[in-house]
Amino acid sequence: MKKIILALILGFSSLLSAQNTVTGTVTDPQNQPLPGVSVYAPELHKGTTTDANGKYEFTNLPNGSFRVAFTFVGFTTQNKTISKLLKENTLDITLSESVFEMDEVVVSTPFNKLQSQNVMKVEHESIKTLQQKGTSTLIEGLATIPGVSQISTGTSIGKPVIRGLSGNRVLVYSQGVRIENQQFGDEHGLGLNDAGIESVEVIKGPASLLYGSDALGGVLYFNPEKFADENTFKANFSQKYFTNTEGSNSSIGLKTSTDNWKFLARGSFNTHSDYKIADGDRVTNSRYNETDFKTGIGYSNSSFSSVLRYNYNKLDLGIPEDGIAEQSSSKNTMFPRQGIFNHLLSLNNVIFFENSKLDVDLGYIANDRSEFEDSNDASLRMKLNTFNYNAKYHFPKMGKIETILGVQGMHQTNTNFGEEFLIPDATTNDFGVFGTANYEWNNSVLQAGLRFDNRNITSEEHGITGEEGYFQALDRSFDSFNASLGYKTKLAEPLTLRLNVATGFRAPNLAELTSNGVHEGTNRYEIGNPNLKTEQNVQTDLNLEYKNSHFEFFVNGFYNHVNNYIYTSPTGDVIDDNDVFAYIQDNAQLYGGEAGLHFHPHPLDWLHFETSFETVTGKKDNKDYLPLIPANNWNNTIRTEFKIKDWFQEGFATLNVSSTFKQDNVSGFETASKGYTLVNLGFGGTVKLGKTAFDVNLNGNNLFDKEYIAHLSRLKTDGIPNIGRNIVLGVNFNL
Structure with a gap:
């Protein structure tokens, strides 16, 4: 067969x-x-x-x-x-x-070096490693990476935060294409499923040189599942069960390759009931259902390589509005709810010349988002269609110098179909051109680059002047020059130093420019500012790494200055019982870092101890604190590796203790948060019974059923705790 x-x-x-x-x-x-x-x-x-x-x-x-x-x-x-x-x-x-983690080729930076060779410090995590931590969603797994957090609404909606910056300040890439899914909204999640994703790379700092607007705070770059090895056929089925939400995650995939052709396909279904807090009550309407399908076909010969991929994602999300109310384990969402359909089509082409190459990525995203208040007639419906292009020419290597010249762009349209308008009908056009060079000598590397971008936003007038829901016509153009300079060297054989200075920018989004009404989920009346300027930042990063055969240590420090930081501030007015907030700007500073070590004592080859600490502080020029800054966290893990004869291979057991500190450094309309400690256990490996082999994972998260409220939880204002104890059992069969 x-x-x-x-x-x-x-x-x-x-x-x-x-x-x-x-x-x-x-x-x-x-x-x-x-x-x-x-x-x-x-x-x-x-x-x-x-x-x-x-x-x-x-x-x-x-x-x-x-x-x-x-x-x-x-x-x-x-x-x-x-x-x-x-x-x-x-x-x-x-x-x-x-004895340490495997090094990986970094795809999110232009010269595709190994992580250990890269000028920029880029965090790389395989999705398999994140899944072994027992998290129920992709964003929950990402939040375990030092320097990465999430703004969450229950277990269904999560938005990434990198070193205190979130929303449109963090750019997300999948299949080589920037994800555009109305991510400015409070109730708008990542819109990605971890099935069919190989790994994630995290750039913690401005990456506008490589990616343009919205990469001011950093980039999450998701690498899709690899094709099968040449002349092989592989199929696998995985199943996970979550006790807290009585949830299920099923995935089945197949892939095959010859010398030239490659093909893969994967389908997944994810369904969860309302999550339970520590006392056993369920948070009403926090349930959700997700269907995901990914496929790809590739061809390569002696002249070029081409890969076409497609991802369909359907989300049915309940919006928890009543807190602890009707208790049910049903997975059918109630009102209010969201319905989201996302189509992502990408085409990657590499054309090889004698001593150079041209790398071209084309992408199309169709995002259809609806919100249902009390009936199946959508009160709000937006369709966002985005076409992306990204072309990079790799010049022939001149001695020890590698050079890349590239152009990037985007054409985007937003169209409303519901009665309510969150943002007006609008068109956005981006164009950017950049160049970067890498010079390597002895044990040192120097990398530099320069870029120019233009973003043009036009919108249509809508509504009646002076009333809620009125949007005036808009025609704004934003320009920005950005540069980066990075240096890496070995101070000694086991000690590496990285120093990077880079600028980034973000053009204001449509919500910030045009809002005029109650923004869903915020319970406040927001007024946009059509005169907002571009956010522009400069960040300095310092990284030190020490590694020998039994000990690894790292420390990262950063200072990030942002001019014209955009935020909302109360005006003192009230409209229809909602406080009025206006978008304004001020300069801001964010600073902090991460430190950690990995100890593998000799001769205990089966034992690992890992610890990391992360901190970030954000302030405006007037010394007030910025909103939505994650609390400090100290994370400790003891991991053992073992095997039991021939029937249990690659076994592991982990004990994780994660301590999140109190957060008192809050903005004017935030409240302080208490600290908490969570204990998590993990166990897994590969079971071999005759010719049958399968992977098994068993995780106990929040093992002692601790009641806590994360500082970045959007349910915090209603006093609703985060998820309680959750036991996760997962199996994966290679068919």
Whole structure:
């Protein structure tokens, strides 16, 4: 059956003949062959695995340079480049042993170095690692990364916060395309499902040089699931159960590849009842349902690589408005609720020349968002259609200098179909051009870049002058120049220093420019300011890392100055029993950082201790605190690794203690938050019974059923606690 599927989907590949080839052997320090090593060429989306003799082979490769990564658990990842391919090439690799996490190729930065080689400090986490922590949503998993938090509404809606900046100040990328889903709204979540996502990269700081407007605070870059290794067929099924919400998460996927063609598809369904707080009561209408489908097809030969991906996501979200009211374990949402349909289509093309290449990403997103107050007739419905393009030309390498020149742009339209208007019908056009260079010598790297952007926003007049819901016509243009400079060096063999200075910008969004009414979920009347200026920031980052075979330590510090920071401030007026807030601007500063260590004592090879601390403070020029700044957090984990004979492999057990401190540094309309400590347990591994093998994970989160209210919870003003004890059982079968 597998052979038939391969033939039907990928039969054309037999018509193509191989040209350049790379072969080799991967060995350990004792010169013994290593079977099962993952060998992956990211630009071609091609992968293979070493055989029993440690051998691998790639065929039909393009001219010019060829970059490949070698990854194996327990060994240091190596990223190798053949500067000019011949007809036949040999690349033998010796991997050195490492007890720490595997190094990964960073895709979110332009030169695709290994994380350890990158000038910028970029956090990289596999989705599998985040899932092993037992979180029920993707954003909950992200919030376990130092420097990342979430603004949440129950368990269904979460918005990322990077070092105190959120909303349109954090840019999200998936499938190489910037996500546009009305993320300015308080009740608008990320709109992504973790099924079919391989890993996430977090840039904690301004990345406008690479991504333009809205990357002022940082970037979340989601890497999609890799295709199968060449000439293989794989299928898997996973199932998770959540005791607190009586929830279920099911996912099934298949993928196959030949030398040239690649195909994958994955479907998922996620359903949850109202979540329970510590005393056993449920938070009424915090239930939600999610359907997700991802598919992709790719083709590569000696001249180019092309990958087309599609993601459909449907969300049915209840909005908890009455707190602890009707108690039910039903998964059918009540009113008010949201219905969201999201379509994401992406096309990545890499064209290879003799000594250079052109990388082009095209994306289209259709976001259809409806809000239902008391009937199935949408009171508010917005359709946001966005077309993105991103082209980068990698010049031939000149000595030790690599150079990239790129253009990016976006065309976006927002159209209203409901009775209520949250923002007016509008059109947004972006255009940006940038250049960046990387110079590497000895143990040091210098990277610099410059960029210019223009954003034009036009909107239509709507409503009656002087009444709620009136929007005046708008035609604004915003320009910005941005630059970055980064330096990395080894102060000693185990000690690395990174220093980065970068600017970023964010043009004001439609809500900030045009609002005139009660913003859903905020219970306040908001008035926009059509004269707002562009936010512009300068951030300095310092990173120190020390690593030897049994000890790893890092410390990150940052200072971020933001000119014309946009926020809402009470005017003292009241309209229809709602306090009136207006959008104004002031300069602001944010500063803080993260520190942590990972200790692996010798000779206890099965034991790991990890600890990290994160802090951020945000103030306006008048010394008042900024709103929505996360509380300080201290996170500690003890992890053991083991196996039980031949039937239980790659076993692990974890004890995690996460202490969040009180938050007294609040803005004028916020209230202080108490500190709390949560205890979490995890257990898992691979079970082998004959020829059957499956992964199992068991997690106990908030094990002691602690009642607490997170500072960034939107239910905090109503005194509604966060989720209580939650036991999560997950299994994954490779079919």
